[in-house]
Structures are given as structure tokens and as C-alpha cells.
Amino acid sequence: MDTTIERARRGALLGLAAGVFCIQWDAFALNLALPQIRHDLDAGGTGVQWVVSSYLLTTGMLMLGAGRLADLFGRRRLFVLGLVVFGAASTLCALAWSLPALVAFRAVQGVGASMIMPAGLSLVTHVYAGHRPGRAIGWALGLGGAATACGPVAGGWLTEALSWRAVFWLNVPLTALAVLWSRRAAESRDDGAPRHLDWPGLLTATAGLGALALFLDRGSGWPLLPALGTPTAAVLLLVLFVRIQRDSPHPVVRLALFRNLPYVVLTLTGAVANTALVLLLFLVPLSLQSEWGLPADEAGAAFLAPTAAIALAGPLAGRVPPRRAAPVTAACLTVGAVALGGLAGAAALGRYELYLASAVVGGAAFGTANALTLVITQQIVEPGRAGEASGVTKTVITVAAGLGVTLSGAATQRTGPSQTGPSQTGQAALTALAAGCLATALATAAWHFRAARRREDAHASEDGTARPWPLRGRR
Structure with missing residues (x-):
């Protein structure tokens, strides 16, 4: 019995580590591949930047709702779903035949990533409850963070030796392994909450976060009207989201x-x-x-x-x-x-x-x-x-x-074309x-x-040993 439980815990930890690795790998290995992507897909101007932006936009928009969905419908279920979506989208990215196709598949990849992190963190927290969950998450982040170290070097090498498509192909076996490992973990959810989703709150938050992410990622150099209108719309939508959450019986985020x-x-x-x-x-x-x-x-x-x-x-x-x-x-x-x-x-x-x-x-x-x-x-x-x-x-x-x-x-x-310093x-x-x-x-x-x-004063007060704060101006 103890061996089975330990295998389930280790599976959740390794699954989260593999998921973190894939997300970090995409972030650091792909940047070095952008010039070759621009050349191979004949992407002129700044269009190739949407390969990064589309991913960041969907991730930033959906992560808030994904965390609560994991609580309601199962943390392991949503984590595995995120891995499957991420792996499938990576396959499509590797097979992309044009820049618009790659941008669209990267957006789907961001949908998977938005589920992996919040669901995976909460899954490991519950699987290791009472058994140092902090250390387990720390090790998962450390193992997955190895992609931060090897991503720039390995990504550049793969791009030059094979193709930029190899950066995406690497995700496929890793997400498959993560799914197999994670399925060992026991399912966990918020059993005390009804399976009701606050759709107005979820849609408002998604729209507000999307507008904010779009402005931060692509707003540099915009004309005055969209440069002011987009963040203003984001703020108004997020304020509306807070009001909806205050009145909702089943909020996405409890205030x-x-x-x-x-x-x-x-x-x-x-x-x-x-x-x-x-x-x-x-x-x-x-x-x-x-x-x-x-x-x-x-x-x-x-x-x-x-x-x-x-x-x-x-x-x-x-x-x-x-x-x-x-x-x-x-x-x-x-x-x-x-x-x-x-x-x-x-x-x-x-x-x-x-x-x-x-x-x-x-x-x-x-x-x-x-x-x-x-x-x-x-x-x-x-x-x-x-x-x-x-x-x-x-x-x-x-x-x-x-x-x-x-x-x-x-x-x-x-500041100038001849400048070489900072x-x-x-x-x-x-x-x-x-x-x-x-x-x-x-x-x-x-x-x-x-x-x-x-806290010390409160404990002292309970013991009857509290002393009043010294009054200013009295000796």
C-alpha cells in the first residue's frame, strides 16, 4: 500500500517536472529558432513575433479560470488534459506549413500550458499533503527548470543541426511520459463545492486579461487611440470582474x-x-x-x-x-x-x-x-x-x-547605429x-x-503577560 502511494506521489512530481520542462523549453529554445522560422516560412516584417505573442496571449488569458476548473472538475484530469493539448499542438507546430498555421497552433499550445501549471501545482500539493509538499514542488520546479539552463544552447544546436521543427518535436515524447506518470496519482477536487461555473465572471476575466496581455506584448509603438483604449478596456473589464465575483454565489475567485x-x-x-x-x-x-x-x-x-x-x-x-x-x-x-x-x-x-x-x-x-x-x-x-x-x-x-x-x-x-555599449x-x-x-x-x-x-503581542495577551505599547511623550 505504501509503495503504491509513493509511486503515485512520484508520478505526480515527475509529471509536473516534465510539464514545467516543456513550457520552459519552448520559452528559451524557440527564441533562437525565430530567424530560421522567418526564413523557412517566408515571414516578413514583425509577423514572426506572433509565434511568441499568440502563445503568451492565450496562456495569460486562460490561466486564472483553469485553476478553479481544476478544483471543481479534478486536478489530475485538467493537468492531463493540458498535457495532451500541449503535446498535440506541439505536433501541429512541428508540421506547420505556413506562418498563420504556426501562429494558430502556438495559440492552442498556450491553451494547454494554461492548464498545466495551476492544475499541476495544486495536484502535487494534494498528493504530498502532510509529506512536505513544498519540497516536492521545489524539486519539480528544479527538474523542470533544467530547460532554462539547456534551452538556449540545445535549442540553437537543434535548429542548426536539424531544423526549428525539432524544438517542437521534443515536446511530444515528454508530454506523453508526463501523462503516463501523472495517471498514477489519485484524483483530487474541491468536494465541498457544487460543480457550477461562474460563466460571466470567467468570460469577463478572460477578456480583461487578454486585453492586458495584448497591450503588454504588442502595445509598443501603437497609435494613441489603441494605446490608451486597450489598457483602459482591460481595467474596466477587470473591475467588472471583481463586481461579478462579489455578487456570485459560486465565484471563479473568492475575494x-x-x-x-x-x-x-x-x-x-x-x-x-x-x-x-x-x-x-x-x-x-x-x-x-x-x-x-x-x-x-x-x-x-x-x-x-x-x-x-x-x-x-x-x-x-x-x-x-x-x-x-x-x-x-x-x-x-x-x-x-x-x-x-x-x-x-x-x-x-x-x-x-x-x-x-x-x-x-x-x-x-x-x-x-x-x-x-x-x-x-x-x-x-x-x-x-x-x-x-x-x-x-x-x-x-x-x-x-x-x-x-x-x-x-x-x-x-x-540610441544610434554605431553604438556598441549599453x-x-x-x-x-x-x-x-x-x-x-x-x-x-x-x-x-x-x-x-x-x-x-x-502575533507575539497576541500570544502574550492570551498568557496574561502583555504589556501596553509605550505612549509617546511619557517616560
């Missing part, structure tokens, strides 16, 4: 979730960390080639160190107890802010060793903070609504990733983000110690 201050704090700090992490992941490999003059293969080899640090962050985050999550996250953001400053300073001074060391430290710091958000937020919410919580967290982090991509575009912008815009982006990380770290630390003081 009480946002009264869970530890959850809110960790989600917001995770969003800041992910913004910085995405900036670092896009900026460093491009800078190694454009600013430091490294060939593509040497730049990929040098980039292994920062990405390996990110991959190792998952198991490290899994060992942090929930009560220590806030101060550890604040420390990570502080170290990360210093690392971002190091990137800007090293580029300005021409110090390659300092630049690479800052990238490694920043990868480890932001990777740990990001993984902590995914690990700990699952442990501090009601078990029956773990999917809902993971959907909200992943949605916020995904929107933050869109902001990171926007900032990375600014950070790599040149642009003033890039320096400003790094400096502003470093300041934001430091401010978030200070606010998180202040909140944590204030909350700890209140």
Missing part, C-alpha cells in the same frame, strides 16, 4: 483570497521577482553577443552559469518553511537589486567578469524568490481552493513576465527595476516584522 495577506504579499513579491528574472533572461544572452562581442556558441556557454543558478533555486526554495518565506524573499530581492546594479555598472565599466558574476547572482536570487512564490502560496491557502490560488498566482506572474519582456526591449534598445534607456531600465526590487524588499520586510510583533 476572501485577497484578505489572506501572506498570500497577497508573496504573490506581489513574486511578480516583481519574475519581472526582473525575465529581463535578466532576455538581456544577458543578447548583451553577451552585442556588447561583449562573444560568438553565439560562446555566449550560450557563458549563459549556462546564470541559468543553472535559476534551475537550482527550485529545490532550495522548497526547503524554506512558510513562516520564513517573507524575509527570505525580501533578502532575495535585495541581493537581486544589487545584482541588477552590478549588471549596469559592469556594462558601463567594461568589466566582463563582474557582468557575468552579477548575472549568476541575480539568476539565483530572482529564481529563488520566484520559486518561493509558487511553493509557499500553495501551503497558506485552503486546500480545497489550491487550484484557484495557483491560477491567480500564475496569472499575476505571467502578466509580470509580459512587463519584463517590455522592459527587456527597452534595455536592449540602441544604451541610456537600458541603463535606466536596470536602475529603475533595481530600485523597485529594493523598495519591494523593504516593504516586505517591514510587513513581516510588524506581523510577527502582532
Whole structure:
């Protein structure tokens, strides 16, 4: 019996790890294949960017609803469905005959990805309930995060040696293995909730998040009217979503979730960390080639160190107890802010060793903070609504990733055709983000110690040993 349960747990963990690997693989291996895709599919202008944008749009739109759907209809069921959709879409991407077909199949791939992460996180949380679920999620994120380390190098090698289609073909056997592993896990759902779906809330949230994701990903350079109208529509739709959730008897997201201050704090700090992490992941490999003059293969080899640090962050985050999550996250953001400053300073001074060391430290710091958000937020919410919580967290982090991509575009912008050093815009982006990380770290630390003081006073009051706060102006 114990062996069967352990096999079920291991299956869920390996399934989540494989799902994370596929998602990370697509993110980092595909970027290097875009030039060949443009050539092979005769994609002129910026059309090839929709290969990335269509995926991000569907993922960002649907992840919120997917988390609650997993709670209601089965976490394993939705996780397996996401893997099947992702694998099937990867097959179609590999067979794509034109750019519009590839863009459409990438959008379907994003639908699968939107189910994999929230359903997989909540599935592992329940399978390992009472048996260190944080460590299990940390190991799954670490194993899956290996794609972050090998993606740029292996993706470039596959594209040159075989074809960009090989990047998609690799997903097919991995998703098949993930399905086989995950089917060992016992099904779990929110048994106390009726199987009713808040369709008005779900559709409103999907439309609002879609408009926001579209603006963040494609809004740069838009004319004034759509540049103002799209984010305005997103805000209005999301405000309407909140009103619908307040009045709905079966909401997609219970507003009480946002009264869970530890959850809110960790989600917001995770969003800041992910913004910085995405900036670092896009900026460093491009800078190694454009600013430091490294060939593509040497730049990929040098980039292994920062990405390996990110991959190792998952198991490290899994060992942090929930009560220590806030101060550890604040420390990570502080170290990360210093690392971002190091990137800007090293580029300005021409110090390659300092630049690479800052990238490694920043990868480890932001990777740990990001993984902590995914690990700990699952442990501090009601078990029956773990999917809902993971959907909200992943949605916020995904929107933050869109902001990171926007900032990375600014950070790599040149002020002139002959400029070889870092642009003033890039320096400003790094400096502003470093300041934001430091401010978030200070606010998180202040909140944590204030909350700890209140808990101590409450415990002391129960024991009859509480002392009143000293009054100002009295000795």
C-alpha cells in the first residue's frame, strides 16, 4: 500500500517536472529558432513575433479560470488534459506549413500550458499533503527548470543541426511520459463545492486579461487611440470582474483570497521577482553577443552559469518553511537589486567578469524568490481552493513576465547605429527595476516584522503577560 502511494506521489512530481520542462523549453529554445522560422516560412516584417505573442496571449488569458476548473472538475484530469493539448499542438507546430498555421497552433499550445501549471501545482500539493509538499514542488520546479539552463544552447544546436521543427518535436515524447506518470496519482477536487461555473465572471476575466496581455506584448509603438483604449478596456473589464465575483454565489475567485495577506504579499513579491528574472533572461544572452562581442556558441556557454543558478533555486526554495518565506524573499530581492546594479555598472565599466558574476547572482536570487512564490502560496491557502490560488498566482506572474519582456526591449534598445555599449534607456531600465526590487524588499520586510510583533503581542495577551505599547511623550 505504501509503495503504491509513493509511486503515485512520484508520478505526480515527475509529471509536473516534465510539464514545467516543456513550457520552459519552448520559452528559451524557440527564441533562437525565430530567424530560421522567418526564413523557412517566408515571414516578413514583425509577423514572426506572433509565434511568441499568440502563445503568451492565450496562456495569460486562460490561466486564472483553469485553476478553479481544476478544483471543481479534478486536478489530475485538467493537468492531463493540458498535457495532451500541449503535446498535440506541439505536433501541429512541428508540421506547420505556413506562418498563420504556426501562429494558430502556438495559440492552442498556450491553451494547454494554461492548464498545466495551476492544475499541476495544486495536484502535487494534494498528493504530498502532510509529506512536505513544498519540497516536492521545489524539486519539480528544479527538474523542470533544467530547460532554462539547456534551452538556449540545445535549442540553437537543434535548429542548426536539424531544423526549428525539432524544438517542437521534443515536446511530444515528454508530454506523453508526463501523462503516463501523472495517471498514477489519485484524483483530487474541491468536494465541498457544487460543480457550477461562474460563466460571466470567467468570460469577463478572460477578456480583461487578454486585453492586458495584448497591450503588454504588442502595445509598443501603437497609435494613441489603441494605446490608451486597450489598457483602459482591460481595467474596466477587470473591475467588472471583481463586481461579478462579489455578487456570485459560486465565484471563479473568492475575494476572501485577497484578505489572506501572506498570500497577497508573496504573490506581489513574486511578480516583481519574475519581472526582473525575465529581463535578466532576455538581456544577458543578447548583451553577451552585442556588447561583449562573444560568438553565439560562446555566449550560450557563458549563459549556462546564470541559468543553472535559476534551475537550482527550485529545490532550495522548497526547503524554506512558510513562516520564513517573507524575509527570505525580501533578502532575495535585495541581493537581486544589487545584482541588477552590478549588471549596469559592469556594462558601463567594461568589466566582463563582474557582468557575468552579477548575472549568476541575480539568476539565483530572482529564481529563488520566484520559486518561493509558487511553493509557499500553495501551503497558506485552503486546500480545497489550491487550484484557484495557483491560477491567480500564475496569472499575476505571467502578466509580470509580459512587463519584463517590455522592459527587456527597452534595455536592449540602441540610441544610434554605431553604438556598441549599453544604451541610456537600458541603463535606466536596470536602475529603475533595481530600485523597485529594493523598495519591494523593504516593504516586505517591514510587513513581516510588524506581523510577527502582532502575533507575539497576541500570544502574550492570551498568557496574561502583555504589556501596553509605550505612549509617546511619557517616560
